[in-house]
Amino acid sequence: MGRRGRKRQLAVEDEYWKLILEGVGTVEACQQVGIGRKTGYRWRAERGGLPPLRLGEADHRGRYLSQLERQRIATLRGRGLGVREIARRLGRAPSTVSRELRRNVRPHDAGVYDGDLAHARARERARRNRAGRLAADHELRQVVQDKLELEWSPEQIAAWLRVTYPDRSSWHVCHETIYQAIYHGGKRGLRRQLTKRLRTGRPLRRRRRRAQERTPRFVAPAALIDRRPAIVEARVRLGDWEGDLITGRVNQSAIGTLVDRASRYVKLIHLPGGRSSQALQEALTLAVFTLPPQARRTLTWDQGSEMACHDQIAHLFSDGVFFAYPGRPWERPSNENTNGLLRQYFPKRTDLSVHGAEDLEAVEQRLNNRPRKTLGWLTPAQVFAAGLPSP
Numbered sequence: 001m002g003r004r005g006r007k008r009q010l011a012v013e014d015e016y017w018k019l020i021l022e023g024v025g026t027v028e029a030c031q032q033v034g035i036g037r038k039t040g041y042r043w044r045a046e047r048g049g050l051p052p053l054r055l056g057e058a059d060h061r062g063r064y065l066s067q068l069e070r071q072r073i074a075t076l077r078g079r080g081l082g083v084r085e086i087a088r089r090l091g092r093a094p095s096t097v098s099r100e101l102r103r104n105v106r107p108h109d110a111g112v113y114d115g116d117l118a119h120a121r122a123r124e125r126a127r128r129n130r131a132g133r134l135a136a137d138h139e140l141r142q143v144v145q146d147k148l149e150l151e152w153s154p155e156q157i158a159a160w161l162r163v164t165y166p167d168r169s170s171w172h173v174c175h176e177t178i179y180q181a182i183y184h185g186g187k188r189g190l191r192r193q194l195t196k197r198l199r200t201g202r203p204l205r206r207r208r209r210r211a212q213e214r215t216p217r218f219v220a221p222a223a224l225i226d227r228r229p230a231i232v233e234a235r236v237r238l239g240d241w242e243g244d245l246i247t248g249r250v251n252q253s254a255i256g257t258l259v260d261r262a263s264r265y266v267k268l269i270h271l272p273g274g275r276s277s278q279a280l281q282e283a284l285t286l287a288v289f290t291l292p293p294q295a296r297r298t299l300t301w302d303q304g305s306e307m308a309c310h311d312q313i314a315h316l317f318s319d320g321v322f323f324a325y326p327g328r329p330w331e332r333p334s335n336e337n338t339n340g341l342l343r344q345y346f347p348k349r350t351d352l353s354v355h356g357a358e359d360l361e362a363v364e365q366r367l368n369n370r371p372r373k374t375l376g377w378l379t380p381a382q383v384f385a386a387g388l389p390s391p
Helices: 010-021 026-033 037-046 067-078 083-090 094-103 115-126 138-149 154-164 175-183 192-197 277-289 333-342 357-368 380-387
Strands: 240-247 254-260 266-269 298-301 320-323
Touching: 010 026, 010 037, 010 115, 026 037, 067 083, 067 094, 067 115, 083 094, 094 115, 138 154, 138 175, 138 192, 154 175, 175 192, 240 333, 254 277, 254 333, 266 277, 266 357, 333 357, 357 380
Parallel strands: 240 298, 298 320
Antiparallel strands: 240 254, 254 266
């Protein structure tokens, strides 16, 4: 008889995943539960960065038996109670208890039902390691891979497949199917290297964390966002822009970003002269002058020192320039979202000055011609063009 492998530390693994779900980093979580860093990374890699399927740690969580319920079954069974009495005390159907005892008692258990062991067996069965849709359909896999190479998100690809191939229901996969195919590698159909084509570029999935509030560095003597025309909130007209900077390594380089609230149309501002207020004023003036007057109504910026010359660009916008309150990035949601998308092309802690005006224009074109869920899967360029008056 061969040597048996080391027994899996299910309780420790559960505690590890609880810490991960609370936002604790992998290394710190490993230290807290007393395991090696390699073990934590292995657990994450085995499940594509996602926690194992929870069959319920509460007393009663829907259709699946929880660990506590299985422990109670073991206790009541050990007292000699029958299936119907156990089911009555648990508030479950007798068939549920009977099926549980039949499934999770093996011949070598000598007829003894162990609640913890049964729960571990149920969890392993629930993983259902089976080939994904993309692994079975080579043509579909190639189509999805081509779109990922263009930096389309899985959600955009899933919606595009439904619109483009309405009669091929087998191709109507959800975005999670594509994510699973990427993060589980060849077993689900796609190469893990394609994670580099996702927005974050992360090789492992992780829970989204709350963003840190930014410390205001400059309070501009200008109108705050609550004085902005109410129609801006409705997103029913072109020309209401949100702006900000994305910065490079040690804040030595920057790119200006503008996004229209209604169409999500993006304009990038080349700042070869640095991120000073004077440099931004000159570059922003040139960028805004390329827009028709009907598409220049308001500008909303954060209270960064780069906008110290805001009074010299206010005349470019018919309804004025406004500022969000300090530490409230959610008051410029479209711009914050766009900056996140741009980080795929202009990563943090890199020198952004190496990107010329042609590079910025290419990224603009890519984002503006990509379908967006919030626009009903139209592209920002389509919505922007449709909102301009006819010549």
